[in-house]
Structure formats: C-alpha cells, structure tokens
Amino acid sequence: MILQIRGTSGSGKTTLVKNIMQLYKKPFRKVYREGRKQPLYYVLEHPIVGLPSLAVIGQYETVCGGCDTITVPGQSYKIIFDAIQRNVDEGNDILFEGLLVSGDLAWSTQLKQHCYINILLDVPVEECLASVNERRKVRFEKAGKEFIPVKEANTIAKHRLILKCRDRLQNEYGINVETHNRENALQRVKELLCLTE
Numbered sequence: 001m002i003l004q005i006r007g008t009s010g011s012g013k014t015t016l017v018k019n020i021m022q023l024y025k026k027p028f029r030k031v032y033r034e035g036r037k038q039p040l041y042y043v044l045e046h047p048i049v050g051l052p053s054l055a056v057i058g059q060y061e062t063v064c065g066g067c068d069t070i071t072v073p074g075q076s077y078k079i080i081f082d083a084i085q086r087n088v089d090e091g092n093d094i095l096f097e098g099l100l101v102s103g104d105l106a107w108s109t110q111l112k113q114h115c116y117i118n119i120l121l122d123v124p125v126e127e128c129l130a131s132v133n134e135r136r137k138v139r140f141e142k143a144g145k146e147f148i149p150v151k152e153a154n155t156i157a158k159h160r161l162i163l164k165c166r167d168r169l170q171n172e173y174g175i176n177v178e179t180h181n182r183e184n185a186l187q188r189v190k191e192l193l194c195l196t197e
Helices: 013-021 076-089 108-113 125-142 152-171 182-192
Strands: 002-006 025-031 041-045 054-057 093-097 116-121 177-180
Touching: 002 013, 002 108, 002 152, 002 182, 013 054, 013 093, 013 182, 041 076, 054 076, 076 093, 076 108, 108 116, 116 152, 116 182, 125 152, 152 177, 177 182
Parallel strands: 002 093, 002 116, 054 093, 116 177
Antiparallel strands: 025 041, 041 054
8 A cells, every 4th residue: 555645744654654754663764765874765674464564655753754865966756666566576565755756646646556545634724834934933043043934925826836736646647636624634644554453
C-alpha cells in the first residue's frame, strides 16, 4: 500500500507522519543516499508480527520533514519515486508527504497501478498560515533575526494548486483523494496501516 499525505504548508502533514512513526517498533532503520547526510527514508517494523514494514520517505530529524527535504535540482522527483518503487519491490508499505509532492500530478499518476491512497488534510488556510508563522518565528528567534511573516498570497496560491491537483487526480485520472481534518486523517492512516486497537 502506498499512502500519500497531501496538504498546504502548515496543514500538519509532517506531524501526522511523525505520530504514525511513533507507533512502530524502534529503532528505525535509516537508509541513506550517497552524498546525503540525512536519511533518504526510514524502514519501520510493524508492531504486529507478519504485517509489512513501513517505508517513510524523506527525513524526520528536524521540525519540517518529508519529501521537501530531498532537494536535488532537477532530480528530486526521480529520487523520491525511485525510493517508493524500491520499497514497493521489497514488499513494504509506503508513507510519504511534502509540499513538493502535494501539487504533483505527473509522477503521482504512475502510482495508480498500485494500491495508492491519497489523503488531503482539509485545514483552513488561516490555520495553515498561523502554523507556518509559528515555526518561522522560532527559526528567526534562534537565528537572532527579526521575524518576517510568510507571504499569505504564496500559501493561498499553493492551497489552490493542491485543491486543483486533487480535482484532476479524481476527475481525470480516477485516483481517489480522501479529504479529512487533522484528527480524522490520523485515525484513517492508522486504520489503513492496521495500527488501531
């Protein structure tokens, strides 16, 4: 199963994935790519014996994680989707998220041949902006710089792009995108990965 969490910056994608990761056995196996200091992905053992391991794409060593941490000009998508394919071939479930891949159609539609489920975090733009600005404020304070809020127009434009992408995935490509609030999205992912009691 391939699970993709989509959403605007500040919608809670990384938090959701980190919450799921905590339900798996530790330590997590970290897989690296040559020339990259951070993990390319993690492989987590399911708490129930016999159920598939979970590959989580991107790194989660910092506040912001996921596929947005895989930044190789002109190669990011290929690296991400090669990692997904490698884990499909190994029989792992896959969980991935990031703003980079939330607005993607071209690469995502290639996953249609698999059990591919998209979950869109339905969080009002105002809440997303507040979350992003909270993170920025901490980062600016740590750096000893004056806080500059994120440009609202950019977040609003990204939000519209992601909704447009969801509509195209469903209407043009026949890929279902479930829309959930933060709490329901977490419960749904737990259910899909057999992590509910």
